[in-house]
Amino acid sequence: MINSTTQMSAIAAKEIRDAVHTHLLAILTGFLVLAAMVSLSVSAAALHAEYVSYIESRDLLLSLGKDASALVPPAFFPLKLMRGFVEHIEIIGAVLGIVLGYKAAAVERGHSTLALILTRPISRFTFLGGKVLGNVALIVIGLATTFSIGALALAIISGVGLGATDLLRILTVFGMASIYVSCFFLLGFIFTLNFKRMPTALLAAFAVWLALVLIAPQIGDTLDPDNQVAGGVFRTLGVPKPMEKEIIKSFATYETIRDGIEQASPAKHLERFSFAVLGIKDIYNGQPLADVVRDRMSDAWWLLATFAALVLALFLRPLNITRLTKE
Amino acid sequence: MTTAIRTEKLTKRYGDFTALQDLSLDIKQGEVFGFLGHNGAGKTTTVNILTTLLAPTSGSASICGHDIASESMKARERIGYVPENVRLYDTMTASANLAYFAKLSGVANPAQRITETLKLLDCPELADKKVGAMSKGLRQRIGLAQAILHRPDVLFLDEPTSGLDPLGIKTLRDLISRLNRGLGMTIFMNTHLISEVSRTCTSIAVLNHGRLAYTDTIAGVLKRFGNDKSLEDLYLSLTPEAAA
Amino acid sequence: MNDTPFSAFFLTLVPVTQSGFSLALRDGTIVLLAVMFFVMVLVSAYLGWSATETVNAIYAQAVPVLKAQGMQIPPNPVGDMPPLSLFRNMVTYVALLGALAALVLGHQTVSSDRKSGAFPLLLSRPISRVGLAVGKIVSVITLIAALLLLAATINVLTMLVLPGLSVTGAVWTGLIKFYAVSMLYMLALGLLGALCATVFRTESMSLLIPVTVWLALTFILPQVTANIGPMAALNPVSANLVAPDSKFFAATAMIFGPISIAESYRFLAASVLEIASGAGTTTTGVGAILSLIITNLVLAVAFIFSIHRFDGSRSDYRD
Numbered sequence: 001m002i003n004s005t006t007q008m009s010a011i012a013a014k015e016i017r018d019a020v021h022t023h024l025l026a027i028l029t030g031f032l033v034l035a036a037m038v039s040l041s042v043s044a045a046a047l048h049a050e051y052v053s054y055i056e057s058r059d060l061l062l063s064l065g066k067d068a069s070a071l072v073p074p075a076f077f078p079l080k081l082m083r084g085f086v087e088h089i090e091i092i093g094a095v096l097g098i099v100l101g102y103k104a105a106a107v108e109r110g111h112s113t114l115a116l117i118l119t120r121p122i123s124r125f126t127f128l129g130g131k132v133l134g135n136v137a138l139i140v141i142g143l144a145t146t147f148s149i150g151a152l153a154l155a156i157i158s159g160v161g162l163g164a165t166d167l168l169r170i171l172t173v174f175g176m177a178s179i180y181v182s183c184f185f186l187l188g189f190i191f192t193l194n195f196k197r198m199p200t201a202l203l204a205a206f207a208v209w210l211a212l213v214l215i216a217p218q219i220g221d222t223l224d225p226d227n228q229v230a231g232g233v234f235r236t237l238g239v240p241k242p243m244e245k246e247i248i249k250s251f252a253t254y255e256t257i258r259d260g261i262e263q264a265s266p267a268k269h270l271e272r273f274s275f276a277v278l279g280i281k282d283i284y285n286g287q288p289l290a291d292v293v294r295d296r297m298s299d300a301w302w303l304l305a306t307f308a309a310l311v312l313a314l315f316l317r318p319l320n321i322t323r324l325t326k327e
Numbered sequence: 328m329t330t331a332i333r334t335e336k337l338t339k340r341y342g343d344f345t346a347l348q349d350l351s352l353d354i355k356q357g358e359v360f361g362f363l364g365h366n367g368a369g370k371t372t373t374v375n376i377l378t379t380l381l382a383p384t385s386g387s388a389s390i391c392g393h394d395i396a397s398e399s400m401k402a403r404e405r406i407g408y409v410p411e412n413v414r415l416y417d418t419m420t421a422s423a424n425l426a427y428f429a430k431l432s433g434v435a436n437p438a439q440r441i442t443e444t445l446k447l448l449d450c451p452e453l454a455d456k457k458v459g460a461m462s463k464g465l466r467q468r469i470g471l472a473q474a475i476l477h478r479p480d481v482l483f484l485d486e487p488t489s490g491l492d493p494l495g496i497k498t499l500r501d502l503i504s505r506l507n508r509g510l511g512m513t514i515f516m517n518t519h520l521i522s523e524v525s526r527t528c529t530s531i532a533v534l535n536h537g538r539l540a541y542t543d544t545i546a547g548v549l550k551r552f553g554n555d556k557s558l559e560d561l562y563l564s565l566t567p568e569a570a571a
Numbered sequence: 572m573n574d575t576p577f578s579a580f581f582l583t584l585v586p587v588t589q590s591g592f593s594l595a596l597r598d599g600t601i602v603l604l605a606v607m608f609f610v611m612v613l614v615s616a617y618l619g620w621s622a623t624e625t626v627n628a629i630y631a632q633a634v635p636v637l638k639a640q641g642m643q644i645p646p647n648p649v650g651d652m653p654p655l656s657l658f659r660n661m662v663t664y665v666a667l668l669g670a671l672a673a674l675v676l677g678h679q680t681v682s683s684d685r686k687s688g689a690f691p692l693l694l695s696r697p698i699s700r701v702g703l704a705v706g707k708i709v710s711v712i713t714l715i716a717a718l719l720l721l722a723a724t725i726n727v728l729t730m731l732v733l734p735g736l737s738v739t740g741a742v743w744t745g746l747i748k749f750y751a752v753s754m755l756y757m758l759a760l761g762l763l764g765a766l767c768a769t770v771f772r773t774e775s776m777s778l779l780i781p782v783t784v785w786l787a788l789t790f791i792l793p794q795v796t797a798n799i800g801p802m803a804a805l806n807p808v809s810a811n812l813v814a815p816d817s818k819f820f821a822a823t824a825m826i827f828g829p830i831s832i833a834e835s836y837r838f839l840a841a842s843v844l845e846i847a848s849g850a851g852t853t854t855t856g857v858g859a860i861l862s863l864i865i866t867n868l869v870l871a872v873a874f875i876f877s878i879h880r881f882d883g884s885r886s887d888y889r890d
Contacts, residue, residue, distance in 0.1 A: 035791050199775060
């Protein structure tokens with residue numbers, strides 16, 4: 001009997017070699033790095049502008065002989081600059097996953113290679129497993145590059161470097177982001193293996209991406225009672241914080257629906273988890289990593305469950321050879 | 328002689344359409360078997376079933392004694408397959424393509440086997456060429472190399488001469504007889520070209536609308552009908568709509 | 572080529588335009604995206620209604636609380652909401668689904684001909700290539716207009732059904748203006764799709780490239796020019812955000828502003844729907860309109876040129 005581990009690693013290795021060889025990995029990672037770097041440098045520039053205006057106001061007050069202690073200097077938490085970075089992973093990272101999934105199936109479809117592979121003593125499980133393994137490895141490589149460059153840039157921008165805990169937080173987000181992007185890889189892969197036409201599969205995957213990554217969180221955000229008026233309803237009305245909580249309580253059902261729509265979006269789970277871990281969400285800022293992760297574990301489970309469900313869907317569905325080998 | 332391929336009442340239906348009906352064949356080891364039929368007669372369906380790509384609706388089949396359903400992995404170890412219009416990975420070189428399939432087939436020493444195989448097929452110079460840049464004939468040669476890397480007992484060729492020029496057809500014919508005589512491979516060849524069958528094959532079968540219309544050795548056919556011309560007449564008389 | 576290029580132009584234009592319609596209606600993907608767009612138009616109407624209801628409810632609860640505290644009672648913010656702001660989510664859905672539908676529409680008008688192998692046949696006939704290209708553009712314009720007309724009908728019905736809205740002439744003008752700028756934005760993406768379908772060798776590449784451009788326009792450029800984060804870029808209210816006052820953003824806005832058409836669109840749409848004052852932003856209405864019009868013209872000329880230069884013997888268009 002032929003060793004299925006050897007076969008699986010041969011398939012996985014070929015996926016990686018292909019992506020490197022055709023520059024697909026470089027192109028996709030490059031786009032992601034570009035987006036991430038733009039967001040980091042823009043955030044840094046914005047923070048710098050804020051700081052400059054603080055200094056100017058302070059100097060103005062001091063030159064007028066007034067007390068400037070009432071002015072609060074802008075707080076600086078390097079990891080908070082990663083807000084746009086995480087959002088780009090949500091949006092563009094997912095596209096990267098879909099494109100890899102599409103490519104993994106497209107390279108076999110319409111060629112006779114799939115037929116050739118499946119007449120070799122190799123099980124469907126080994127074949128699909130090798131494909132998934134190779135592409136998840138590609139995703140990890142792409143994201144590791146993006147996160148490393150991002151962390152390096154952050155260390156340079158902040159001027160003080162990043163501590164071990166900061167790096168650990170970034171590493172945690174990187175892990176979750178890998179699972180998230182892998183979910184979209186599986187989506188693209190499953191669609192491209194099963195749709196009648198490949199371009200239709202690509203567009204259908206994009207439609208799901210639009211619905212889950214962009215529209216669901218946007219609807220959830222729009223339905224947020226406080227977001228109904230620019231600047232916030234409660235602020236406009238001048239309602240103090242404790243009363244705001246009291247009023248919100250009577251919108252429980254409404255809030256459940258809103259939350260339900262947001263829960264449907266894997267992007268939102270990645271965002272909630274990452275914003276908590278990186279301290280972008282104020283209530284988590286400065287809290288120990290372990291506590292934050294424990295508190296947001298449900299988001300991690302959601303992503304893992306989505307990943308597991310997609311893997312299951314991939315393995316349970318038989319391959320339609322007649323369709324897949326047709327030119 | 329032992330049996331290389333045996334099918335018993337093999338049937339494949341797609342909804343109401345019957346692609347293959349009760350096909351029973353017994354092909355001995357060392358034969359070059361020509362499977363004749365017009366387009367859509369069910370030849371490719373048969374090959375897809377025998378290469379374990381498709382499951383039959385009913386009936387059974389075995390390759391070198393291994394049932395294609397219950398022992399599909401064992402059966403796959405014994406076969407090689409060259410589909411019609413074989414296309415490997417265009418962006419990879421011939422040897423990279425072959426190395427990949429060698430690993431999937433469990434070949435022990437891939438590099439050495441690839442060199443040997445390309446030499447056997449008279450094309451060692453193709454090793455470092457990209458498959459995408461090759462002509463159809465050369466691409467098919469690499470497809471053939473892929474199919475025999477693991478030295479199978481049975482080789483399936485689906486319409487091997489389709490799209491080849493006369494020189495390409497002649498080269499292919501030589502290679503087939505080399506694989507058959509030199510390596511003792513049993514060859515199962517789908518075709519709709521009568522001229523091919525009479526020159527290359529040792530036995531034939533004619534498929535008409537999914538049913539076996541006729542089967543015999545070439546010697547038997549010639550004894551009964553005479554020369555090539557009558558083989559064509561035989562085919563047309565068995566498949567009247569092909570003549571229309 | 573025909574002796575009278577002018578008549579050849581029109582003889583080509585009409586059938587090309589007509590075939591454009593029938594091809595689009597038979598394309599499953601376009602129909603899917605169009606249906607998604609309409610669903611979201613309906614959702615947007617619901618969201619507009621729900622926003623008003625929610626704020627009313629919050630106000631009703633806040634008043635007694637504020638009274639009990641002896642605080643001043645502000646006016647209900649709903650009274651200050653302009654009627655068209657009801658449709659503020661339309662800006663997002665046009666920018667996402669509308670844009671993607673237009674892109675695919677423009678793409679398939681060329682790719683369906685290339686896939687079927689009709690292109691070499693078409694080009695071997697005595698037709699005007701410019702007529703062919705213009706015919707394609709006309710069919711794209713008409714199809715996008717039809718999509719928007721249906722969306723507008725849903726909006727108008729919503730306005731008429733919702734109680735308490737004072738629909739004035741200015742409101743109608745605003746709605747027409749909104750659909751005009753939406754048309755301009757969607758057309759730009761349609762033309763981009765058609766251009767890419769002509770230029771690239773494989774169907775997948777010719778889809779992925781314009782989608783990447785669209786991604787950059789929607790999510791990356793707004794951040795570069797105005798520090799609008801990728802997710803905030805989806806919120807029409809973000810048109811209100813003022814870019815930080817610094818040399819960096821002044822420079823980026825100058826360099827990238829003119830090509831940042833997604834931002835131009837959001838700015839224009841937000842101002843006509845009166846959800847943004849536009850005050851304080853670096854973008855100006857005239858500049859935004861100009862950038863949309865010029866982008867359309869450049870893309871249209873590039874598309875006509877690409878059809879004119881298209882190698883008719885190329886028949887290797889693959890998936």
